[in-house]
Amino acid sequence: MLRPQNNVNNHIGSPGDVIQASPSVHAARNRGGSDAPLPPPPSLQNNVALAGIPSLGAISNASPASVVTLSGNLSDTSQAEMAIDRILNASVDQRGARAIADSNSRPEFVAPVPRLARLLRDTHGKFMYVGDSASLSFVQSVRRMVVSAIGDCDFTNDPLRHQIIETTPPTSTLLPDMSPLVLDLEECKQLSRHYLLATTGLIDLFDIPTYFRHLDNWVVNQTRDNDVKSSIFYMVLAIGAQVSSPDGDQTLAEKYFNRGRHMAVMTFTDAPSLLTIQAYLCITMYMLGACRRNAAFMQFGIAVRAAFALGMHKSSTHALFDETEAGARRRIWKSVRVLDIFLSASLGRPPATSDLSMEKDKDVVDETAQGLTCTDPFSSKVLALCDIFERIIIDVYMKKAVSTRLADSISGQYRDWTSDLPESLQLANLDSSEDDPEKLSKVLAASYIISSYHWSIILLTRPFLTFQIIKDMSRSGQNLEMSDQVDQSSIKTYADACVDSSLRCLNIAQTLMRYSSLPHRLPFIINSVCNSALVLGAATFADQDKFLPLEDGLKQGIHILNHFAQWDPHAVRYAQIVTYLQDATAQYIRQRSQRSMESRRSNVTRLFGTVGQQGAGAEQTLAAEQTQTPGLTPSVSDIGINESVQDVNVDPSLYTRPGLMTDLYSLTNNNNQDVLPGLIEGGFYPQGQAGAGILPDGSSYPEDAYYFMDQDLSMFGFC
Numbered sequence: 001m002l003r004p005q006n007n008v009n010n011h012i013g014s015p016g017d018v019i020q021a022s023p024s025v026h027a028a029r030n031r032g033g034s035d036a037p038l039p040p041p042p043s044l045q046n047n048v049a050l051a052g053i054p055s056l057g058a059i060s061n062a063s064p065a066s067v068v069t070l071s072g073n074l075s076d077t078s079q080a081e082m083a084i085d086r087i088l089n090a091s092v093d094q095r096g097a098r099a100i101a102d103s104n105s106r107p108e109f110v111a112p113v114p115r116l117a118r119l120l121r122d123t124h125g126k127f128m129y130v131g132d133s134a135s136l137s138f139v140q141s142v143r144r145m146v147v148s149a150i151g152d153c154d155f156t157n158d159p160l161r162h163q164i165i166e167t168t169p170p171t172s173t174l175l176p177d178m179s180p181l182v183l184d185l186e187e188c189k190q191l192s193r194h195y196l197l198a199t200t201g202l203i204d205l206f207d208i209p210t211y212f213r214h215l216d217n218w219v220v221n222q223t224r225d226n227d228v229k230s231s232i233f234y235m236v237l238a239i240g241a242q243v244s245s246p247d248g249d250q251t252l253a254e255k256y257f258n259r260g261r262h263m264a265v266m267t268f269t270d271a272p273s274l275l276t277i278q279a280y281l282c283i284t285m286y287m288l289g290a291c292r293r294n295a296a297f298m299q300f301g302i303a304v305r306a307a308f309a310l311g312m313h314k315s316s317t318h319a320l321f322d323e324t325e326a327g328a329r330r331r332i333w334k335s336v337r338v339l340d341i342f343l344s345a346s347l348g349r350p351p352a353t354s355d356l357s358m359e360k361d362k363d364v365v366d367e368t369a370q371g372l373t374c375t376d377p378f379s380s381k382v383l384a385l386c387d388i389f390e391r392i393i394i395d396v397y398m399k400k401a402v403s404t405r406l407a408d409s410i411s412g413q414y415r416d417w418t419s420d421l422p423e424s425l426q427l428a429n430l431d432s433s434e435d436d437p438e439k440l441s442k443v444l445a446a447s448y449i450i451s452s453y454h455w456s457i458i459l460l461t462r463p464f465l466t467f468q469i470i471k472d473m474s475r476s477g478q479n480l481e482m483s484d485q486v487d488q489s490s491i492k493t494y495a496d497a498c499v500d501s502s503l504r505c506l507n508i509a510q511t512l513m514r515y516s517s518l519p520h521r522l523p524f525i526i527n528s529v530c531n532s533a534l535v536l537g538a539a540t541f542a543d544q545d546k547f548l549p550l551e552d553g554l555k556q557g558i559h560i561l562n563h564f565a566q567w568d569p570h571a572v573r574y575a576q577i578v579t580y581l582q583d584a585t586a587q588y589i590r591q592r593s594q595r596s597m598e599s600r601r602s603n604v605t606r607l608f609g610t611v612g613q614q615g616a617g618a619e620q621t622l623a624a625e626q627t628q629t630p631g632l633t634p635s636v637s638d639i640g641i642n643e644s645v646q647d648v649n650v651d652p653s654l655y656t657r658p659g660l661m662t663d664l665y666s667l668t669n670n671n672n673q674d675v676l677p678g679l680i681e682g683g684f685y686p687q688g689q690a691g692a693g694i695l696p697d698g699s700s701y702p703e704d705a706y707y708f709m710d711q712d713l714s715m716f717g718f719c
Contacts, residue, residue: 109491110403111463113396114141117348120164128164128294131348133397133459135531136164139577141466142538146584148473149541150591155580165573167291169254176258178225185219188233191240197437198243198519201445203285203335204379205278207328228267228275234260235282242289243519248567250290257286272306274325277332280306284339289521291569297343304352307336313353334379341389342452345459346527350398354390377422378445385453388413392460402463404490410460414716417453425449427508437517444518447508451528454501454508457716458531461498465535468495472542497716499539499548502532506553509560520567530574533557537581541588551589554582 116137119127130136143156192215196208218224218233238256245253261283268276280303287296311317312333318326337353344351391410396402423429425446430439468491509529512518536553545551561575 109489110401111467111491111494113400113402113463114138114466115400116140120162122164122166122294123168129349130164131397132400133345133393134348135346135527135534135574137348138462138531138534142534142581145469145473145538145541146581146588150584150588153580153584153587155577155584158577158580160573160576164294165291165569166294167569169250169290176255176262178259178262180222180225181259183219185216188215188219188237191237191244194240194244194519195236197441197444197517198239198289198522199285200441201378201382201448202338202524203281204331205281205335207324225263231260231263231267231279232275232282234263235279235286239282239286239289242286243521245520245567248520253286257283269302272309274310274328274332276306277303277310277312277336281332281335281339284343288523289568293343293347297347297349300339300343301352304336304340307333312336330379334383337383337386341386341393342524342527344393345389345455348397351390351393354394378424378449381417381422381425382449384413384417385449385456388417389452389456389459392456396460396463402460404494407460407464407494408490411716414453414457418716427511435515435517437515440515440517443515444512447512448524451505451508451525454505455528455531457501458498458505458535461494461501462535464491464494465498465539468492469538469542498535499544499550501716502535503549503553505529505532506536506556506560510556513560513563520564522564523568523570526561526564526568526571526574529557529560530578533561533574533578534581537578537585540585543592545585545589551582551585554578554585558582 113132114137115132117129117131118137118140120130120136122128139161143161146153147156189212192212214229215233218227218229221227224230224233234256238253238260241253241256242250260279264276264279264283268279280299284296284300284303287293287299307313310329312329315330315333318329321329340352343349344354388410391413395406395410424442427443427446427450430443430446505528509525512525533554536550536557539545539548540550558575558578561571561578564571565575
C-alpha cells in the first residue's frame, strides 16, 4: 500500500523547488488483505533492521520491517531497488494464487504471470510504475533466467536496469514564443503527408480532403493563431517534422509542438469537444514519438475523459448526428481505443476504457438494428483486436494467471479475427518489392495491425513460455518419455506460439526496412521488435536455438533497432538491452557446448582411456573464452513465479523435440547476416533464392511449410 508522507511540504514553485510526495511502502499488509507482517528479504534483513541502507529513506521506529519509505531523491543502489521489487511483488496476488490452487482440481493447467511490477526511476529521479505486461518488466524476468543459467553478466548488471528512459527538452518548461510564424504552404503539405504516413492505421482523426482544404486557407491567413483549429494544425506539423527530420534534429518539431500544445491548453480544456479529443490525441502521438511515455499517458487521459463526456463510448449515440459527424465520432473513438490499449499494454497499466466491456454487446445489437454498423472492414478489425487485447490485459495480467481454458477461449477469438481479413490486412498480397511511398502507406497500416496481432499473442502466451523455460532448465531429472509427453501438452503449444509470433513480428518489421521513405520514429513497431527479441533471447535458455533461428532473430532485431536508433532514444536503449542479451545467449551456448563436449569425452574415455591433457585443444580454447559459471540452479522463484519446480542440474543433451519442427532447412545465410533466413510474410519459407529453402536432396522447400506444425498453432489462425 502506498500513502503520502504527512511531513512532506508539497508546493508549486520553480522546477528546482518541486518536491515529489514520497510514498510509504507498507510491507506489513500484502495485496490479499492479510494482516500478517512480511519479513524483509533474507539477504537484506540485517541491513534493514540496522537501518544500514540510507538509500531506502527513513525507516519507521515502530518496527524495522514494517515500513520502508521511498524518497524521490534516493541514491540508485541495487539493494534499494531489490527491496522495492521484493515489496511490490512479495506476496502472491490472491486471484492468481486461487487460480493456481483451483487448477489442481481441474483438468486444465494454470500458468502464473511472473509478478515483476516495478517502480523505475525516470530522468528526474522520480519513481514510475510499470506493470507485468510491460517490456521492461519482462526484461527483469529474463535477467533472472540469465542469472540462473550463467550468473552475472553485462545483461544482468546493466547500470540502467532500474531506470525508464524519458526525454524532456530543455524548452518544455518555458512559455513558447507566440510571435507570428512565416509558413510555406508546400512545406506544410509535405509535413502533413508525413503525419498521415506515420499515423496510418493507428489514429484516424480527419477527413483527409477536408483537412487539406482547410490547411490551404489556414496557411495564408495572417491571423491564423486566432483560429480555434490552429492547435491541431500545429500538432500535425509537429508530428510530421518529428518523423521526417533527416538528422534527428527536433528543433522545428518542438517549435510547432510547444505552440500547438499551448493553444490546446488555453482553448480546449474548459469544454470538451471533438477538437479537444483530436488535439490531445495528437499531443499523445507526438509524446510517444518523442520518448515521453508517461507524459503521453497523462495527456491521453484528457482525450479519454472528453470522449466520455461526449458519449462517444456509446455507439448508439452516433445515430443522433448527421452522417458526416457520426463518421468522425466513429473514427475518433477507434483512435482512442487504439492508443488506450497500446499505452496500457506497453506500460502495464489498467486500460482507461475497459469498464465499458459489459455494454459492448448491447451497443453492437442496437447499432446493428439501426443499420449503422461501420462500413470500413479495416476499422472493424482494429476494434475487434482491441477487444482481444483488453481481455488479455484484464483476464491475464490483472488476475496474475492464465489457464489453458482461458487461452483456448481467447484463441477462438483469434480464429474468428483471422477468418475474414480484408484485403487491406493481407500482408502477403501487398506488393512490397518496390520502394514506393504510395505503397508504403498501405503496407505500413497493415504492418501496424498485424504486428499488434502477433504482439497480443506474445502477451497471452508469454506466461506459458516463461513457465516452460523454467521447466526445461530444470528437467534433467526426468526421463525422456516423460519429457516427450510434456512437450506435446497444450502449455508447450502456447509456449511455441509465443516464439513463433516473435519470429513473424520481426519478419514484418524487416520488410519495412526496404523503404527509404519510412518514418524515422515508429513507437508501435519499435515496441513490437523489442518484445519479440526478448522472447527469442529467453527461449535460448531453454535450448530452443537448437531447432529455431533464435540467434538470427536476435541479430535481426538488433539490426532493426539500430536503424531507428539514429533518431529514436528508445530504440537506442532497446538495442543496448537486446545486444546485452545476445551476448548472454552466446555465453550460454558456449558453456552448453563445453558441457556437452565434456559429457561425450567422458564416455570416450571410459572406452579408450586417456593419456592426459595434451596441447590447447578446441575444448580448452572454448573454456578459456568463457567465465566460470557459479553453481546456480534455476528455480521458478528466481523468475518471480511462486510454484515449486524440482531443482536439478541441467543436461542440455536431454532436450530433444522431434515433433516440434521439421528439420529441413539450413539456417546458414552467408549473403546477409542481418536478415532472418527462411521467413517472408506469413511465416512461410521463401523459394527461388540461392542457398535458401533447399532440401539436402536438392529439391525445393514445400510452399506451405511452417517452422511449427500446422496442427499445433492453427488455433490462432496465423496470418
